[in-house]
Amino acid sequence: MTTRAPRRDALENRAGILAAARIALSADPYASVDVIARSAGLSRRTLYGHFDDREALIRELISSGAQRFNAIAAEVADSDARVALARLAARLWHEAAHVQVAAALALDEAHVQHTADALAPLRRTVAALARRGQDEEVFRTDLAAPTLARLIEEVARTVISRTDASSAGAADLAVRTVLSIAGLSWRESDALLVAHPDIVATAAHGATVPATDTTARSTAREATE
DSSP, X not given: OOOOOOOHHHHHHHHHHHHHHHHHHHHOTTXXXXXXXXXXXXXXXXXXXXXXXXXXXXXXXXXHHHHHHHHHHHHOOOSXXXXXHHXXXXXXXXXXXXTHHHHHHHTSGGGHHHHHHXXXXXXXXXXXXXXXXXXXXXXXXXXXXXXXXXXXXXXHHHHHHHSOTTSTTHHHHHHHHHHHHHTOXXXXXXXXHHXXXXXXXXXXXXXXXXXXXXXXXHHHHHHHO
């Protein structure tokens, strides 16, 4: 039996639901299926035609977000492990800052295993950087490379979920925190970022919420009232 490809309008509806969910969850992490459906301009019944329940929708959001994070990890190719880790942290912050609440949902305990599985390529990149940095003697060596990589992951998770992306210096703090965990002193981190100003510039740019997102979030808030 030949499997029929999804119709174009069905694909557009699904994409619209995911986009509306990101906006609605950014306005209210507890946004209901009804609110998300209304934000997408669809009925609750149509939404359930694409997702079994709210949890399935959130898992799909995590998976689609993970694809973007994994793509970022694949693009970082600096020869210096310190620069590569800083750039990776900056670019991930740039991505996560736009959808911080959704990112926090992905990193909470209820979804941690699904998130870990979806981010497997990114996690392999971090593990490889930890090993390379230790081999180059620029990262701390008091911990085994897998332990250091896991520590970097956990700290990054905390920074994303608990730091206000719109606050002054948040992007710089995120990058410096990751470098500190890797074993760099504040002076070493400062020298690295001064030598590569584009790294923090990229991260800081990601903390600015586009005007279109602000408008959409206002719409989502109105739908909940």
